[in-house]
Amino acid sequence: MILRVSALVALLAVAGLGCRQDMHDQPKYKPYRQSEFFTDGRAMRPLVAGTVAQGTLRDDTALFTGKSGGDFVTEIPLAVTADLLERGRSEFQVFCSPCHGRTGKGDGMIVQRGFKRPTSYHVDRLRQTPVGYFFDVITNGYGAMSDYAAQVPVEDRWAIVAYLRTLQLSQYAPAADVPADRKAELEASLQALDAHEAAGEGH
């Protein structure tokens, strides 16, 4: 039995060899080899114009550029879920807060150490800016700020944009949005704040 198995293995090995030999001998070019046939002398050919590698066809312009028909999109082209916001928060704190600060006021540690101070996210202009603009700034940079296209993948960029909107809302949430049963808490904290500021005035 053992003999028969080894004979079979040997037979298969020879058969395999034969097959491999055919492939070896066929005329073909190898990468970086020279070619007599093509006028540029290279075996490797340039890609046909418009070639796209599998899985990299970025045909959803809103998702990949933040623009649609040349205008910045006004809606985030992903489902905005609690998970996306959570992701946005952690990515914002890693990549943006060192300059923009945790609340987006533009007072991060790098700025405190002398880097150009960015505009606060809470000015009217940036509160009214469409979300596509923020995506574009992260993707392409803006003035003194370099781009984060290499560090932050597309979906994370949108997560950051969603979180950035949350930050903006956090500074301008209307009192009417506070649920009725928690209004008293709001009043109390506002009074505490007033008292704190009044006490601080003498300094």
Ligand code: HEC
């Ligand atoms: C190294 C510091 C630094 C980091 C990190 C940084 N920024 Fe900025 N950002 C700046 C500065 C400085 C400006 C203003 C540039 C100028 O005016 O030349 C700016 C401008 C911007 C603007 C444009 C504001 C306007 O006035 O139109 C946006 C939006 C923005 N940053 C978002 C982000 C986001 C989102 C991240 C994280 C992915 C980030 N930035 C990371 C420094 C930084």
